[in-house]
């Protein structure tokens with residue numbers, strides 16, 4: 001437990017047992033499910049935690065309350081990593097009221113079989129709830145990243161409770177860089193909803209925010225412009241850095257050799273940043289993150305069943321369903337008899353906005369030869385000129 005301010009106490013938990021967060025993301029440093037208590041004339045609890053930590057969370061809550069009872073449970077987000085213990089809480093504290101919006105309570109009913117009709121407070125966008133000195137204002141943030149999501153502003157301590165926004169992978173008892181795991185989290189989980197994040201940032205810009213309390217990752221207390229700036233860049237689908245991400249899918253290593261040769265040439269020619277990844281072996285979410293991070297993406301795949309090698313297909317689908325756009329893309333294909341991979345990759349990206357394809361393409365017949373090596377050279381020239 002930790003004091004965020006004199007009146008706001010952290011009561012979240014660290015999860016080092018989770019195998020896959022949200023059923024698909026590897027989290028080598030675990031995950032934090034954050035929850036907070038606000039102590040005022042009335043007391044409010046901000047969200048619950050994952051199902052596996054109900055007892056630990058309730059014990060934290062009891063300790064933070066120091067003998068008092070909670071008056072409100074504010075439900076900002078109904079995804080079970082935050083909402084799983086609503087029924088447990090409601091049972092332990094029968095006098096507490098549950099605060100959410102109309103969409104929240106539809107989901108509460110679907111998850112728990114009741115919508116607590118006799119003890120709920122249904123709020124509208126922009127409405128406030130007074131705890132005494134602290135007045136909580138609820139700002140709806142639909143699709144960041146579920147439809148019922150709302151964030152909460154406490155004008156007294158100038159705190160924004162930001163739900164999943166500004167969250168990251170990683171438990172709080174492990175020290176690690178914020179941006180890397182926040183970026184992987186953002187593009188993996190919220191990436192599709194850039195426009196909705198932009199809308200939320202516009203609403204947040206009108207507030208005087210000194211502290212951000214997200215539902216995952218550390219409480220942010222300093223240099224908030226840095227975090228808000230990154231969120232603005234990411235949600236506007238703007239590249240964060242100049243650089244090239246070379247993603248390859250290779251069966252016997254010949255496509256890999258071309259990808260690595262291109263990376264070497266790019267470095268030689270002074271490209272500020274070149275990153276190479278094997279899509280079959282590296283974490284897909286890390287690859288998605290890098291595709292959004294840099295201004296140029298190189299896709300290198302062998303031809304397979306008349307299409308592309310499956311890890312490449314999965315990768316491109318991961319990008320397009322997250323609204324990938326506004327980047328330069330170059331294509332490298334390999335095919336021992338009928339190379340079709342470049343055409344297939346181009347077609348998969350046809351619905352993506354503002355994609356500029358490099359003029360130079362590399363087409364390998366089985367293994368690099370003089371012709372395809374010259375194509376790699378020409379592509380490296382084009383990407384660095």
Ligand SMILES: [Fe+2]
Pocket residue numbers: 077079145146164
């Ligand atoms: Fe979520």
Ligand SMILES: [Fe+2]
Pocket residue numbers: 079081082164215216
């Ligand atoms: Fe979450």
